[in-house]
Amino acid sequence: MLLETDSWDHYCQTQDELFDVGKYRVQGQATVNDEPVTTISGDRQAIRSIRVWSQWWGCADPSALEAEILTCADQIRVMQPKFHARRDWSRYSDKELSDMKRQHRRELLELVGRGYRND
Template sequence: MVIHYTNFGNFGDDWEDESTPVPPPRRAPQPPPIRPSDNVSQTSPLPGSSSVAMEVDNGLLPVRLQFANNWNYQVQAHEVGRELLKAYNSAAVRHLTHLNATAGGRLSPDYPHAHFVSRRQRISLLLEAETWDEYRGLQDELFATGHYRVNGQATQNDEPVVTISGSRESIRSFRVWSQWWGCADPYAIEAEIMACVAKIRAAQPKFTLKRDWSNYTDEQLSELKRDHQRRLIESSVY
């Protein structure tokens, strides 16, 4: 059974490893943090762009863009990255707000670090760790920030014309070369963004369960994990 990064999410569940000596970081529900950068796509206040709208999936990756009819007249070439980031920030906040409302205001503090694997699946994966080092390593994989920088397919003068940078939390920047002819073509921009997103998804971690844990209740799995964790810690000491 292969668990794909964006296929799962139990957003009302909290991480349960409070007894772990080195627990994973807990994060309060909040919109994706955006750090200032030195490129054209600096953080801009919400609401988003008036020239382009965006939709994101549970992995906070773009799945759809919609451009204004007068995009090529309304947005200058050097403003493309900034407008894309404004649209993305707005879309991410809308999506998180919707998920939080759906979860009854109980969006998991682990989100979005481990949103791609549900709490039940996380426990099952940890139960299959055979050593404490393996257990800790799996925790790190589940909660790693996962920074990336990917380029689209198009190049000009052997340089990529579109680059997306970010982490598992969110996209941080869209860089679009202002001399690229596609700056005035929404279809070309969308194609490059989707090419970048495809590369991001391809690089996302996949986890495989060796056993079928479906016969256990959530409570049984939690109890098994506590016992398993204790045994692994004890075996690592002696």
């Protein structure tokens, strides 16, 4: 993805999106007293907590709880960044890609140093 960037700003933005932990907090649809019954929080690596209203989880229909968690999971999927390569990079080895990325980064920095901007 970094090899497909065309400016230093675009490179930095893409790099941030690729490596950001992407913290999130989502809520299910069911509410009690205008408070969400289910809340899930975490980051791109893992779910860190699932909170279900204490009076609800013990007496709710299990399929309702399942639906709440699936609703939250759908919200998380929508929030995650989508990356689509324009080119097929599969023919290159990891070392070749690493070398190409290093060269591309150097070229973009040189353009910035010469005052060129492609916003």
